[in-house]
Every structure is written in structure tokens, then in C-alpha cells.
Amino acid sequence: MKRAISSLMFVAGLALVPAVHAEQSPSYGPHLEGFDYPHAIRRFEFSSQRQPLEMGYMDVAPAGKANGRAVVLMHGKNFCAATWEESIAVLSQQGYRVIAPDQIGFCSSSKPERYQFSFAQLAHNTRALLRSLDLEKVTIIGHSMGGMLASRFALNYPQMVEQLVLVNPIGLEDWQAKGVPYAPIEQLYQSQLKTDFEKIKAYQQKFYYNGNWKPRYDRWVNMAAGMYAGDGKEIVAWNQALTSDMVFTQPVIHEFDTLSVPTLLLIGGKDRTAPGANRAPQEVAQGLGNYPELGRQATAMIPNAKLVPFPELGHSPQVEAPDVFHEALLNNLKQH
Template structure:
């Protein structure tokens, strides 16, 4: 498993943060957050999940949320790191919840940003599709198709040229030397999200949680093949944020009303101000707390 290990650039606070990337991302997409956390005094560990980016893309690998969480814990153990702040975005947020449920004693606090899986897609009516069907969709991905999807869903029509680098990053993997394996792994991850829901376990989350929500996000696994009547019920991130916040015993909820799936990229100043204030004081302005 490839990873970055970034030493603090500010006065060390003797804390470590581990950051989990999302599905159309790599660890490097966290670059601005890495910089901010390092300046604040954190050592920052940033893995590429198995099946992604610079990590191996094994054929026949048994993908599961529990396996990805265990991979991260094993990496930290190898590095001699105990407790951590765990932070995840999108699919990485889903992994963060599973990590918290499996290893609660090893978490100082957790941060989740616009996670997929805040709702149970299949229970809401999203039809199951075969891995072969999902694999064919991955093979058809192009720079233009990924850019169009991200513009609509992640950046709510407010595209900036600076975002092109993140599209090119994932396209380089789609068309790299491990293209076939990567596309198959992508299909396996879709299967994981559909068949391993976390939405029924939020009440069991023990560490304190900062839940950060771009309210204009429309991300929902399966909405491209679900019937319109089902699509209309998905990805209401305002309602999802309130629902999850009400279930997690120690949760602070931060809304970004004008942002989509990637508030850390769309408005890094506001995002990191809220993040660092919460990490250092336990609360932050413009929040709803449960």
C-alpha cells in the first residue's frame, strides 16, 4: 500500500492524522489539507487504498470496508503509531465509519466529509447490478465523462481549471499499465458500497465526530441506473447530515450551503478554518451540534 508520511511543519502537537481519499481521488488530492494539518503540528499519514492510484491493484482481492480499515490500522501499527485523528472524504468517509466501529479505542477524533453511504442505497430501491456491468462502465470512462460528472456532482456547475489536475490524475490510472485491474477493482468497490451499508450503525460510533457537509452534493451510488422515482429520494445531504448527527452520540455538524461533494477543494479557506477550530477547541462557528 502506497502512502505519504508528512512530518509537522509547525510546532509539533504530538498528534497524527490519517486521511482516507474518495473513489475518484488519490491520497494526493488531500494536498491542501495535508499542508494545513502539518502547519498545525500534525504528523499526517495519507495512504492510497489498495486498488487505487499508486497502490497495488490485485486481481481476486476481497474488497470490503473492514479490509480497507484493517489495512490502515496495520499500516499505523507498522509505523509504530497508536491513536490517530481519522479523516475521510466520500468513499473514504465510509471507510472512516467502519474504522471507527472496528477500532474505536485507537481514535482521538474522526472527521467525515460528504461520505457516500450515509443512506442505504439498496434499501431505498437502487437496483443491484453485476460487477461485470459496473466494470464495463469503468472501462468507458474518459477525461470528458469524469469531468462532466464531477462538475455536476462535486462542484455544482462551478468548475475551475485548477480542478482539471484531479481529473487527469484519475484518468492516468484508468488508462495506465494496470487499466484492466483498476477498472475491475472499481467495480468491486461499487459492489462494496451497495452490499455493505453503514447507515444502520451510526448510533454505535463512539469517537467524537465532525461531520462536514456540502449541501448541494448530489452524489449517490446507483443514481445513474436507478428509476427516477428512486433517484428523487437520494442524496438529500441536508437531511442526511441532520439524521446522522442525531444518531452519533458526540457529533458536531457543519454545513456548507453553497458547496457540493468536495468542500475541501471548492472552498479550502472556509473548510480548513472550521476543521482546525474544531480540532483545537472541540467546537466551531456556524455549526449544528448534537
């Protein structure tokens, strides 16, 4: 999911937005209770870091003739497994079994008070889920922060990965190395507590969709904002702060040249997502989030990689232009 929501800078007029928007926005529980997922949520119970945890996930069987392949969808930081709704439908219809988990700290899954968040830990958790489902070989598709996680999964467990697909992944540049200053977790937490529907929408409109907003995007803003509007606001904000720190301090870009699995990059060229850019000096911030160039650089770094650009699309091409996105995705999955 961005961005980090905490990095928002608003136009002055935003404060004048009528209160009716907040009144219309739904309120959800800390595990996204009340939100309507496209498929039944199952629970994977396990122990991690001396505490019992649960991962919510969807396991969708092929709707068309089964092709014997399974796809795992990894959501972004400001997203949930449900955001893959249209992709799940398309992949299932094409014969794929689709697994779409909510990672620990996000959406329908446990939000621990204390947890050593790392992409390696989340990848380990996901591998445990897949093993419980008797899946030994999968295609991994990661969007936004999920692209960083998918990359770590492929780096740590290449024997399980048939193909790696990165959809506008964040982490195609090392923000800290480029001059973005570190923000303490407590500072991130205080920023997260101020999150609401209008702030999320303003950020996504500016950085995700190049200023072009469609009413159907509101569902995904409500999904995220609803947890901040509910009685679990503090634990939701705390987990978002912890995972923001993970995103900023654990780049995977420096290991791209060691990826050993076939990799497909699907990159919307209008994306400008760069977590922490608002903390950086202006001359640094202006050079961040150049996705057309970042996509080309990443493709050159990764052995056996292919780039499919979407010059007129933004951070979430699967949401913005699902027909265009899924045609490209399916073509390349079939070729592989």
C-alpha cells in the same frame, strides 16, 4: 471518488467535445506511475488474502511546532491520497503529523486481480500500517467513500480513534434499501472500461460542484483519468468495479448509533452524489443525495456528533473552498 463513474449520464452534446482534450490528458501507470504526488510515496509491504501487497502512503512530519497529534486522511473512491494536498499542508503547518495512504485497489497501491474487498478489510490494512509506524491514537478524517471507511475504522477500532471527521461521506443513506437495483460486477467493469477524462469531468461538474467548474479541478480529473488512459486500464477498471460493489453492498449508516468516538460532520450542501442513482426508478432517484437532510439525520444518529454545514459548497469542500473548509476543520480539532 462519486458517484460511481459507471453511473454517468451525459448530455447529448458531450459527444461533440473536441478530441484535443483527450490528447492533452496525461497517461499514468496502473499504480499512478508518472503522477506528481505532493510528498514522497512510501511503501508498506504486507500479506493479505494469500498474496503480497503494497500500500503507498505519505507520512508528512509537522512543518510547524509539533503538537503531538497524528491525523490519518482517507480518500474517496474517485480520489487519491494526493487529493488531500492542501489539507496536508495546512495540518502539517499546524503541528500535526499527517498520514495519507492510498487504499489497496486505488492509485499508487496494489491492484489485485482477486481480492475480497470490504471496508473491514481496508480498515484492518490501515490499522496494520499505523501499527508499523508506532501510532496508537489518531484522528481519522474520511472524505466521500473514505467516510464510509473511516466510520468502519472507528467502529472496529474505537480505542485508536481520538476523533472521527466525516467530509461529505457517501453512505449516509442505504441506496439498495431505498430501491436502487443491484448491478453485477461484470456490468460495472464494462462501464468502467469506458471511463475517460470527459466522462469523469461531466459527472463531477454535475454532482460535485453544482455545475461550477474551475480549471484547477482538472488536475484531479487527470489523476483519475490518466490510469484509464495507460496500459493498466483493465486492472484499474476491474478494481474500480470491485470497490463499487463494496460501496453499494456494505452500508455503515445502520451502525451510526453505536459509534463511540467524538464525531464531526463537515457537509457541503450542494452535493448530490448517490452511487447507482441512474439505475433507479425516477421517483427513487429524485429523492437520493439530499446532503443537507442526510447530514442532519446522521448527526442525530451518532452520539456525541457535531454538524458543520457548508450550504454553498459541494462534494469536495476541501478542494472547492480550502480556506473556508480548513478554518472550520482546525477550529473543531482544537476544540476537541
